[in-house]
Amino acid sequence: MKKANLTASALLTAVATSSFAAGPLDGSVYGKVNISVAKSDSGSDQYEVQSNASRFGLKGKTEIADGLYAIYKAEFEMCVDDGDCKGQTISQRNIIGGIQGRYGTLWAGKHDTPTKLALGKVDLFNDLAGDIKNTFEGENRQSNVVAYVTPDMKGLVATVAIVPGEGKDLDGDGRNDDGIADGVSASLTYQRDDLYLAAAMDNDIDRQDLVRLVAKYKVSNLTLGAMYQQNEDSLDSDLKDESGYLISAAYKVDNITLKAQYGEIEDDADGDEEDTLSLGADYKLSGNTKLFAFYTKDTDTDGDTGQEEDAKSIGVGLEHKF
């Protein structure tokens, strides 16, 4: 009797679950908590508890006609360390809505540009002190983006995003931009087995014109990544004309992944240089949880005086995905 009740309860639960799948509440929740304790040395030497882009999101895909889907994603940052996300308790990350069919996806919203996304997982210290956004241009999340993404064609995917200026001066020429494509970002990515390749460009995004090439390859337990980038000021390359590269390597031994990353970029306009070096290790506790340790040293060199300014950070942390 008890067994029969349990079976009935399980069935009712399962049927109730399946009925949700057919209803309007489709989709799923995802996210991660990433928190670390680090000693930072950039002028003032202090310990800091840091929330590293901890987030949660909702995403879903609903069939609205045969082979045609409405898709959405709404992702928010939560600041686990002190609850203060630049004055907000919860701040917006990538939020889009769109239509997807056999000919691709058309979406609009506030989102990382195709150029930023094209980097993939080459940046092994993403969201930490060694994040390449602290050294390189092109890591932008843009508002008012309209994008088209092709279907996956045997590993090849192209994305084109346009950004209307909506009356703002996107390129810094002193005139308000009011066109449909005042800013453009595009990428072409190829993923096949253990090889990933990408080429991306920005035009008048964050007042930069930019070209980025990315490659990643996995050989047994070793994953190698590289990025080359050129960017200049949208209006005048005498103001900024940078070129640089990033290389990364990760080696997995059982539950431990050892990581190293180095990048440098030089501005031909003023001779300034920046380089970043990061070393670290991840220890996987389970499929969704890991402990990590990192050390990062960023150096800025003034092109005129040769004076160097270092920023170091060393820390340990925990990441749990859900």
Added chain:
Amino acid sequence: MRNLVLGITLCVCMPLYSWAEDCSFDTDDADAPDFANRIGKCQQDSERSGLLDILRGSANKKNAAGYEAVYKNDSEAAEEGELIDTPIGALGFRQHIPGKGYVVREPYSLLRGARFEESVTLAIHRLHLQMAQYCGQGWSLDKEWTSANIEPGHYFLHYAFTCSGMGSSERGK
């Protein structure tokens, strides 16, 4: 105030959504270059899992409550080549719970240019390896069906099966 309303709304909605997350979607996939093609990945997997097909389509509800979907994630699937090359006798299939039901699946392709690794023949071979893994002393195949994968021309072959012993013959009817 706006954040408070947003927070309350999300707290109310999250339990309603959380049922759906039963697949290998990684949080960082949301920021992947092809994130748009991955948005519905888990949702499609769960809707097309076949377990729901059983729940909806089978007259035998006793069967429906007893199956456990044991789908492999992408990384496990990627290592299948090594499994195929391993002699079955050396794998040590010890697990066996008489009467316990499972649903497994394997991807395959019907495209003209599909590789051998994507063939339905190899998918069946892999399914049998999985069945041997979960029911080391034998099993009965209760139902098989195909569901469309995300890309056109690609499918999943599903097997619902029961370990031999207590109640297994009854479940298969």
